[in-house]
Amino acid sequence: MCLAIPMQVIAVDDSGLSVRCEARGIEREAGLLMSQGEEIAVGDYVMISLGQVMQKVTAKEAAIAWAHYDEIFAAIDNKHA
16 A cells, blocks of 8 residues: 655746655655646645655645644554553
8 A cells, every 4th residue: 555645845847747845854856747737836735655746735635644644653653662
């Protein structure tokens, strides 16, 4: 199973084929091949999976996804404590 990670776009490549994204202080480059032609701009939130932008999401949707991931991480930490 693959999970998509919400990130915010901080730069769009001049070629329009990739973006630079940031989440929680980590930056990654992601391709736009799988973004289904959605227009992606600096400041947008996107879901990244396997190095590709899968879709654009709202800031609220990104925050909800991170809240769920935080719950998962906390449960894992508690299990191994």
